[in-house]
Amino acid sequence: MSDNNSLLANKVAIITGASRGIGRAIALELGRMGAYVIANYNSSYEAAQEVLEELKTTNAAGAEIIKADVGKSDEAQNLVNEVLNKHQRVDILINNAGIQKAVLVHKMTDADWHDVINTNLSSVFYMCRAVLPSMIAAKKGHIVNIGSASGFMGHKGAASYVSSKHALTGLTRVLAMETGDKGIQVNTVAPGVTETDMIASLTDVARERLLAGIAMKRVASPQEVADMVIFVLTKATYSTGNTFHISGGLIMQ
Ligand code: NAP
Secondary structure: OOHHHHHHOOOEEEEOOOOOHHHHHHHHHHHHOOOEEEEEEOOOHHHHHHHHHHHOOOOOOEEEEEEOOOOOHHHHHHHHHHHHHHHOOOOEEEEOOOOOOOEOHHHOOHHHHHHHHHHHHHHHHHHHHHHHHHHHHHOOEEEEEEOOHHHOOOOOOEHHHHHHHHHHHHHHHHHHHHHHHHOEEEEEEEEOOEOOHHHOOOOHHHHHHHHHOOOOOOOEOHHHHHHHHHHHHHOOOOOOOOEEEEOOOOOOO
């Protein structure tokens, strides 16, 4: 058992949006590290079942999948209540669930705007509000919000997404200010372009254009992002309110 492994063994960890992509990779890595993994999903039941089966082959102290649309206040609260009723604590919360809708502002509907803001931003507020009383009582806890390079730049056709990720940086900082003296750390991991379903519809031309801005001239794998999350959870013991970039040089700060 590695040092990292013992640090995360038996920790109760909720990962939102863990059925696919980056959330799935984080859930599996936490499982390999010995955590008790609660993998949230919304619409992809079969994919979530596959994650559960794979988790059972890891060192996970245990694993469950729980359906909830975390962009809805009551569903996020019910998800946390279910975990607290069963485990009496949440040690780690990874706010990962996210969607993107590519629409120019002058063509964007209210739904295009609100769906993205609710899923990417309001969900983080709902989930943090739900877990914080128990973390404060326990005087410990670790929250990692999955931001984006889009929280540090603008790009066409992504008003709701870019706005949600910029706001997430601010929310992380406020959460850190409110909980830093209570044994709780709140940080953002901000991936650049990562090989998941979210970028699957990019044309070759759009992909080339994206790569042009990336110093390392390649996209990230979900595993690389998961590894950064594990780093933050296990090694970044004196960091809160910070952003950990993992963008191959797309964002340099
Ligand atoms: P993805 O492959 O499309 O997966 C999205 C995940 O979010 C799925 O598991 C999905 O679950 C879940 N989800 C969506 N809406 C949800 C809701 N309302 N409630 C609960 N879960 C919900 O996307 P990804 O690329 O892994 O993105 C994960 C995070 O990384 C997002 O926050 C995204 O903004 C961020 N990110 C991604 C990239 C990239 O290039 N891929 C870059 C920077 C940041 P269901 O299918 O079960 O609904």
